[in-house]
Amino acid sequence: MKKVAEVVELYRKLARIPQPSWARISKSLGSCAVVNSVWTYRDLERADKVQFAKTYCANKTSEAKYEVTFTSRPQELANEQWNVESPSGNLRAIVRKITGKKNEEKQFVEIWNGSQKLQNIDVLSLEKHGKIYDNDGYFGSVEWSHSEGHLLYVAELKYPKAISFFEKKHADVKEDETKKDETKEKGVKGEEYVMKEEWGEGMVGKHHPVICILDVDTGDIRILDNVPDHVSPGHVVWAPDDSGVVFTGWCHEPYRLGVIYCINRQSAVYYLDFQKATCEALTDPDGAARCPVFSPDDSSFVFLQSNRKGPHNHCSCLCKYDWQKKESTVVCDIVGTPKQNGFPGVYEVTIPRDCWSTDNKRIVIGSLWRSQAVILVINTETKAVIRLPSDCGGDISVCHVWNDVIIATCSAPNQPHYLVIGQLPAEGQEFNIQWSPLDSPSALFGDILWKILVHRPTKERIHPKYDTLDYESVFIKPSNAEQSSRSLVVFPHGGPHSVFTTEFMLYAALFCQSGFSVLMVNYRGSVGFGNDSVFSLLGNVGDQDVKDVQAAAEEVISKEDIDPNKVVIWGGSHGGFLTAHLIGQYPSFYKAAVCRNPVINIASMSGSTDICDWNFTECGLEFEYKSLADGNSMSIMWSKSPLQYVDKIQTPVMLMIGLDDRRVPPKQSYELYKALKARKVPVRYIAYPDNGHPIVKVDSEADAFINIYKWFTDYLPQ
Numbered sequence: 030m031k032k033v034a035e036v037v038e039l040y041r042k043l044a045r046i047p048q049p050s051w052a053r054i055s056k057s058l059g060s061c062a063v064v065n066s067v068w069t070y071r072d073l074e075r076a077d078k079v080q081f082a083k084t085y086c087a088n089k090t091s092e093a094k095y096e097v098t099f100t101s102r103p104q105e106l107a108n109e110q111w112n113v114e115s116p117s118g119n120l121r122a123i124v125r126k127i128t129g130k131k132n133e134e135k136q137f138v139e140i141w142n143g144s145q146k147l148q149n150i151d152v153l154s155l156e157k158h159g160k161i162y163d164n165d166g167y168f169g170s171v172e173w174s175h176s177e178g179h180l181l182y183v184a185e186l187k188y189p190k191a192i193s194f195f196e197k198k199h200a201d202v203k204e205d206e207t208k209k210d211e212t213k214e215k216g217v218k219g220e221e222y223v224m225k226e227e228w229g230e231g232m233v234g235k236h237h238p239v240i241c242i243l244d245v246d247t248g249d250i251r252i253l254d255n256v257p258d259h260v261s262p263g264h265v266v267w268a269p270d271d272s273g274v275v276f277t278g279w280c281h282e283p284y285r286l287g288v289i290y291c292i293n294r295q296s297a298v299y300y301l302d303f304q305k306a307t308c309e310a311l312t313d314p315d316g317a318a319r320c321p322v323f324s325p326d327d328s329s330f331v332f333l334q335s336n337r338k339g340p341h342n343h344c345s346c347l348c349k350y351d352w353q354k355k356e357s358t359v360v361c362d363i364v365g366t367p368k369q370n371g372f373p374g375v376y377e378v379t380i381p382r383d384c385w386s387t388d389n390k391r392i393v394i395g396s397l398w399r400s401q402a403v404i405l406v407i408n409t410e411t412k413a414v415i416r417l418p419s420d421c422g423g424d425i426s427v428c429h430v431w432n433d434v435i436i437a438t439c440s441a442p443n444q445p446h447y448l449v450i451g452q453l454p455a456e457g458q459e460f461n462i463q464w465s466p467l468d469s470p471s472a473l474f475g476d477i478l479w480k481i482l483v484h485r486p487t488k489e490r491i492h493p494k495y496d497t498l499d500y501e502s503v504f505i506k507p508s509n510a511e512q513s514s515r516s517l518v519v520f521p522h523g524g525p526h527s528v529f530t531t532e533f534m535l536y537a538a539l540f541c542q543s544g545f546s547v548l549m550v551n552y553r554g555s556v557g558f559g560n561d562s563v564f565s566l567l568g569n570v571g572d573q574d575v576k577d578v579q580a581a582a583e584e585v586i587s588k589e590d591i592d593p594n595k596v597v598i599w600g601g602s603h604g605g606f607l608t609a610h611l612i613g614q615y616p617s618f619y620k621a622a623v624c625r626n627p628v629i630n631i632a633s634m635s636g637s638t639d640i641c642d643w644n645f646t647e648c649g650l651e652f653e654y655k656s657l658a659d660g661n662s663m664s665i666m667w668s669k670s671p672l673q674y675v676d677k678i679q680t681p682v683m684l685m686i687g688l689d690d691r692r693v694p695p696k697q698s699y700e701l702y703k704a705l706k707a708r709k710v711p712v713r714y715i716a717y718p719d720n721g722h723p724i725v726k727v728d729s730e731a732d733a734f735i736n737i738y739k740w741f742t743d744y745l746p747q
């Protein structure tokens with residue numbers, strides 16, 4: 030087993046490995062494909078995630094392969110929140126965040142042509158709106174009009190100035206409601222401390238988004254004010270002929286529930302028509318539709334439709350809206366249980382911009398296919414679905430599609446991420462795509478082996494309704510026995526409706542290079558295996574998921590060279606919930622445990638999480654906005670919570686929380702901490718400031734890993 034000091038140096042080395050955050054083909058068509066990319070790496074010395082840009086030129090060779098003829102040197106990027114090329118490729122819009130002289134946050138909207146900055150607008154000083162939203166995958170949007178004369182973006186509503194009842198300067202401002210509008214420019218009394226609902230975890234400061242339109246010639250900004258009062262707009266795009274805007278509207282009445290990781294929120298696709306000054310829902314206002322993406326000829330757009338209410342994440346339906354006929358059709362329906370290893374359905378929160386082929390028939394999107402991230406080519410007319418081959422056998426995710434050229438990022442548990450380029454073959458030939466790496470990828474970790482394990486529930490664990498369900502794990506181990514400590518980290522994911530795929534993950538690679546094998550379990554309830562798997566877990570959390578993980582662990586120990594006395598476990602959020610359950614239900618099996626922001630007591634959490642619907646749904650209870658966690662509900666929630674087993678726990682537990690977590694309140698961990706302290710079970714509680722639900726601040730993430738490694742090795746037999 031490596032010493033802690035050695036693992037610190039290993040962490041320093043692997044943390045520097047960059048990962049592509051985005052990559053797009055420049056639309057300025059020339060002789061070669063120009064690919065602009067932005068990469069991110071963890072800068073431990075600066076305790077910050079640092080971004081740099083890289084540009085590639087690639088020429089297509091005869092057999093549809095590409096030869097890279099130029100690669101720029103990495104250019105560090107500063108403060109770019111958005112960088113969006115215009116349809117012709119002649120202009121570029123950049124939203125830049127700057128700290129002002131008085132340490133205030135400023136945002137500049139910059140318009141560039143090929144050689145200079147044409148506009149440099151200090152937008153917040155104009156007091157037209159609040160902060161421009163970043164690219165959060167839900168509300169944030171920056172889009173050029175087809176004419177390239179306007180830029181649309183989403184920002185926070187500008188609230189009237191809040192003034193105190195006791196402020197003398199504005200003594201003339203009346204509290205009278207009828208006067209409110211006239212006094213708005215002076216301010217409104219008594220509003221200083223009124224709570225503004227937020228959209229929960231990961232959406233701090235985002236209360237009420239508004240759609241803004243900048244005239245790039247004059248610099249004038251107007252706010253679209255006929256968005257329905259009950260919806261918050263996002264995924265905003267221009268309608269054909271710039272006749273208006275089309276967007277996802279999330280209903281925020283009667284109150285906002287957390288939206289990140291949740292595709293079950295009430296939302297519809299709306300069209301705001303400039304000429305008619307109307308805003309109408311194009312999809313069912315009571316549904317959960319999102320993310321309209323128009324075809325190149327603007328004849329239609331595709332969008333995703335999910336189950337409103339129910340599990341926070343699940344299979345989505347891919348639909349197409351015909352702009353002329355004003356009607357929607359289903360292209361890929363929700364899949365309950367796929368045939369054998371067949372198409373399991375579409376699992377994506379958003380559809381990438383520019384996902385269409387030039388023939389206006391096919392789209393290229395990312396999705397999940399059991400334990401792998403994949404790229405699908407879907408023919409929106411024939412409804413044929415083709416899974417593209419990965420380049421390295423691991424994950425492949427689409428970055429950009431333009432002019433039938435695809436940019437994708439590939440990785441595997443032993444292969445850091447790298448970019449590839451490929452020409453989309455003709456209809457029906459998609460599987461023959463040829464990928465060409467844009468960069469020589471970071472070295473393959475030859476000392477890490479990985480495979481996907483398939484698990485079938487034993488007879489007594491078969492789900493009564495979904496009796497054909499199986500599940501998987503991604504298993505990684507050191508390639509040579511000398512390096513292996515024969516120790517195993519069991520690692521259940523969170524969600525519970527998420528999934529471990531075969532991508533490169535820093536922590537997993539570090540554990541493996543430090544001598545551990547790692548078992549990442551995609552228990553029933555994970556996404557990517559069909560909706561029946563997701564729904565099989567509802568009402569069975571704390572039992573079916575726990576037994577699936579334990580069975581997978583015992584199977585691997587019996588089949589691999591693992592010492593059963595050297596098994597530890599760790600997980601985050603629902604993964605932390607499972608960790609706490611497993612050490613309670615199998616008290617002598619795990620030598621040490623770590624929980625990151627774990628759900629410990631569903632009952633006590635129901636009033637403080639940003640997604641209180643999760644507590645009801647996962648416990649098999651109906652949820653309505655007016656639902657109360659009454660005695661009966663609390664009793665059911667308690668019966669599925671790991672805290673009930675605390676008297677059985679012997680395993681030393683380390684708890685790690687993000688103090689700003691809005692998803693799982695830090696007090697959840699404190700409940701377990703106190704209970705274990707009172708029972709003299711070794712327990713350690715680490716609290717990271719400025720971290721939310723995922724503990725990903727660079728210094729916190731680094732400290733967390735070394736603490737986890739030390740906690741495990743302190744309790745493992747040497």
Ligand SMILES: CSCC[C@H](NC=O)C(=O)N[C@@H](Cc1ccccc1)C(=O)O
Pocket residue numbers: 289290341342522523524525526527528601602603604628638640643644692693722723
């Ligand atoms: C009331 S919090 C329930 C646990 C939480 N579920 C949803 O947010 C959770 O396990 N979070 C995951 C993050 C995640 C959730 C869904 C899809 C992908 C990731 C976690 O932190 O690991």
